[in-house]
Each structure stands twice: as C-alpha cells, then as structure tokens.
Amino acid sequence: DAKTTQPNSMESNEEEPVHLPCNHSTISGTDYIHWYRQLPSQGPEYVIHGLTSNVNNRMASLAIAEDRKSSTLILHRATLRDAAVYYCILRGNQFYFGTGTSLTVIP
Amino acid sequence: DAGVIQSPRHEVTEMGQEVTLRCKPISGHNSLFWYRQTMMRGLELLIYFNNNVPIDDSGMPEDRFSAKMPNASFSTLKIQPSEPRDSAVYFCASSLRGYTGELFFGEGSRLTVL
Numbered sequence: 389d390a391k392t393t394q395p396n397s398m399e400s401n402e403e404e405p406v407h408l409p410c411n412h413s414t415i416s417g418t419d420y421i422h423w424y425r426q427l428p429s430q431g432p433e434y435v436i437h438g439l440t441s442n443v444n445n446r447m448a449s450l451a452i453a454e455d456r457k458s459s460t461l462i463l464h465r466a467t468l469r470d471a472a473v474y475y476c477i478l479r480g481n482q483f484y485f486g487t488g489t490s491l492t493v494i495p
Numbered sequence: 496d497a498g499v500i501q502s503p504r505h506e507v508t509e510m511g512q513e514v515t516l517r518c519k520p521i522s523g524h525n526s527l528f529w530y531r532q533t534m535m536r537g538l539e540l541l542i543y544f545n546n547n548v549p550i551d552d553s554g555m556p557e558d559r560f561s562a563k564m565p566n567a568s569f570s571t572l573k574i575q576p577s578e579p580r581d582s583a584v585y586f587c588a589s590s591l592r593g594y595t596g597e598l599f600f601g602e603g604s605r606l607t608v609l
Contacts, residue, residue: 431586
C-alpha cells in the first residue's frame with residue numbers, strides 16, 4: 389500500500405513562509421495527493437489536493453515533484469492559527485493518514 | 496450549510512456496555528468514512544461506505560465493532576461490548592467523490608470506557 393512519510397515536527401516564525409515536506413515514493417498513477425490539518429480538539433480540515441500539477445488556493449500552495457514521489461505544502465505567511473498537525477495522504481485505494489507533522493509557530 | 500454532524504460529542508461508559516455513535520453526513524455526499532484516533536495509533540480508518548454500501552471494513556478491529564448506513568443521511572458505529580482499549584476519539588467524514596474527493600470531518604465523538 390502506498391504510504392507517506394513526514395517529519396514529526398517543524399517550527400516556523402510567525403509571518404514567514406513554511407514548507408512542509410511529504411515523501412510518497414510508492415504512489416500510484418491514480419493517487420491524488422491530499423493535505424489536511426488538525427487543530428487541537430478538532431477534526432481534520434481539508435487544505436489542498438493535487439494530482440500532477442502545482443496547485444494554489446486561499447489557504448496554501450501545493451508543489452508536486454515531477455516524478456510525484458514527493459510533495460511540499462507551502463504556507464506563504466505562517467500565523468499562530470496555523471499551528472496544527474498537518475497530514476499528507478494519498479487518495480486512491482488508500483486512506484492512510486500517518487502521524488503527520490506538528491507545526492509550531494513562534495510569535 | 497451544516498457540516499458533518501456527530502453525536503454524542505462525549506460518551507463515558509463502563510466496560511461491557513453497548514456504545515452507539517451517530518453520524519449525519521453532508522447532504523449530497525455519497526461516501527462516508529469512520530475513523531478512530533488515539534495518541535498511540537493516530538488516525539485509523541475503520542470503515543468506508545459508498546452509496547450506503549460498505550466497501551472496505553478491513554479496519555474494523557474485531558467483531559465487537561459494527562457499522563451501518565441505512566440511508567444516505569445517517570450512519571451508526573456500534574461497539575458491543577465496549578472495552579477500555581476502545582477509548583478514543585471517533586470521527587466521521589463524508590465526501591462527494593468516493594476515493595478522490597476531499598474529506599469533510601465532523602467534530603468527533605470522544606469515548607471513554609472505564
């Protein structure tokens with residue numbers, strides 16, 4: 389089964405960009421790359437998704453490697469409200485969330 | 496529009512009791528997922544329904560767990576009998592496009608089994 393690997397934790401200063409990496413070397417051609425985040429005591433929240441091309445929305449940008457074996461979630465200006473656990477998952481025949489990256493934003 | 500609605504938000508019960516968790520997906524969504532979250536194991540998919548039919552229940556821990564979706568607007572997850580190791584937060588999520596669509600999660604049901 390295709391799974392993802394993310395760093396356990398990252399820190400960022402407020403107002404600075406954050407790049408959250410995800411490795412998915414066994415991704416299949418039909419798997420969509422999804423990112424979710426989970427704030428304390430809440431359910432996961434959809435952030436962004438893509439298949440092959442880079443994607444932008446009001447929350448973030450998603451950069452997908454040409455071979456699709458890795459991707460990066462980009463928060464352009466981190467705020468304190470962005471402190472959360474960020475999950476990279478593959479949506480196809482797989483719903484594995486993994487342990488995610490806990491992002492700390494330093495004021 | 497209302498999001499995914501779960502009830503109860505909190506449940507405390509004693510070992511051996513039956514527990515029923517409920518979920519109302521977003522109207523029009525045709526896929527429903529039950530997840531369990533613990534500190535040790537993170538988020539685990541328990542079961543996935545598409546058009547009210549269970550498609551993948553390989554994550555259901557054992558026969559004590561059962562899930563139903565009698566119609567497009569309601570699903571239940573039942574644990575009978577409950578055990579302390581079932582203590583977790585149970586999330587329901589719905590999606591418009593099965594395997595590929597974005598997931599919308601409810602706020603979760605926190606279960607404590609004493």
